[in-house]
Amino acid sequence: MAEQGFESNEDYEFQVRCLLESPTRGIRTLNVEGDGERRKTAFATALAHALGIGQVLYHDFTDRKPPLPAVILPPSKDEMGREEPPIDPLDTIVSEACAQSEGDPIVLILDQLQAADFREHIRIHRLASNAYWEVRDGRYEANPHHLLLFLISEDPLYHALQKASFRVWVSRLSEREVIYRPDQFGLEADTQPLFDAFTHLFRALGTTPTFSEFAHILSDLQCHVRTSEHLRLVLYGRAEGMDRLRLASEELVDPLEDLIGIAHQMLVTEHIELS
Structure with a gap:
C-alpha cells in the first residue's frame, strides 16, 4: 500500500483477510472509519490498487460538481411530452460498477457518506445485502465475486448498513511503536545510541514516524539540523500526524536536547555520509 500512496506503521493484513475470505451472501463491504480525515480516502484508494484491482470507481457525496459522464445522453420525454430529470451521479456510478462487475473485478468507493440523504443509505444497504441497484424502472445486478464496496463516512453508518460491512479504523497518526x-x-552499529534517543523521543511523543518519514528525518539531521528547534521543525515537517503543540511542550525539551547532543557527539553527519 505504501507504493500506492498510503504508508502506516499499522498492519492491516488481518482485517483485509477477514473482509476477503469470510463467507458472505452479498457484496463484500468495508467501512473505513478513523480520525484521519482524507487519510481514510487515501487508505481506501491504496488498498484497492494494492489488491491488484485495475478498475476503481469513486463517488464523493460532498462533490457538488461531479465530473461529466463519458457519454451525455439527450433528455428523454414521456408520451405526454414531459422531460425526465437527468440520472443522478450516484445512480450512474453504481450502475456502472454493477455492470462492469459481471466481467471484471472492481472496487466502488463511496466517500463522505454522512452528506448523503438517508434514503441513499437504505439503497446502499440493499446493494450490499442483495447485490442489485435499482434506477427508476431498471435493475442492475452485481457480481458478488467481483465487486468490492468501500464506504467512508465521518459519522457512524446507518445501523443495518454497518451490520452488512466489516469495519476498519484508520488513525491520523501511527499508534503502533516501531x-x-x-x-x-x-x-554502522556504533550509531545505536542515536537510535535509542529517537526511540525515547518517539515514546514521549506517543507516535512513531513511518520508515520513509524516519529516513527523511535522518537525512535532515545530517544536512540541516543543528539545534533542538531545528529538530522540532523537521519532525513536524516530515512526519504526518505530529502534534505541533506537543512538540513545543516543556516535557519534550530534555529528550530533544539529549538527541541533539548525541548527534553532535557521535558526528552523525560523518556516519551518514560514509554510508
Missing part, C-alpha cells in the same frame, strides 16, 4: 535499527538505514 523500533528502528541502524542497519535498516545503512548505518
Whole structure:
C-alpha cells in the first residue's frame, strides 16, 4: 500500500483477510472509519490498487460538481411530452460498477457518506445485502465475486448498513511503536545510541514516524539540523500526524536536547555520509 500512496506503521493484513475470505451472501463491504480525515480516502484508494484491482470507481457525496459522464445522453420525454430529470451521479456510478462487475473485478468507493440523504443509505444497504441497484424502472445486478464496496463516512453508518460491512479504523497518526535499527538505514552499529534517543523521543511523543518519514528525518539531521528547534521543525515537517503543540511542550525539551547532543557527539553527519 505504501507504493500506492498510503504508508502506516499499522498492519492491516488481518482485517483485509477477514473482509476477503469470510463467507458472505452479498457484496463484500468495508467501512473505513478513523480520525484521519482524507487519510481514510487515501487508505481506501491504496488498498484497492494494492489488491491488484485495475478498475476503481469513486463517488464523493460532498462533490457538488461531479465530473461529466463519458457519454451525455439527450433528455428523454414521456408520451405526454414531459422531460425526465437527468440520472443522478450516484445512480450512474453504481450502475456502472454493477455492470462492469459481471466481467471484471472492481472496487466502488463511496466517500463522505454522512452528506448523503438517508434514503441513499437504505439503497446502499440493499446493494450490499442483495447485490442489485435499482434506477427508476431498471435493475442492475452485481457480481458478488467481483465487486468490492468501500464506504467512508465521518459519522457512524446507518445501523443495518454497518451490520452488512466489516469495519476498519484508520488513525491520523501511527499508534503502533516501531523500533528502528541502524542497519535498516545503512548505518554502522556504533550509531545505536542515536537510535535509542529517537526511540525515547518517539515514546514521549506517543507516535512513531513511518520508515520513509524516519529516513527523511535522518537525512535532515545530517544536512540541516543543528539545534533542538531545528529538530522540532523537521519532525513536524516530515512526519504526518505530529502534534505541533506537543512538540513545543516543556516535557519534550530534555529528550530533544539529549538527541541533539548525541548527534553532535557521535558526528552523525560523518556516519551518514560514509554510508
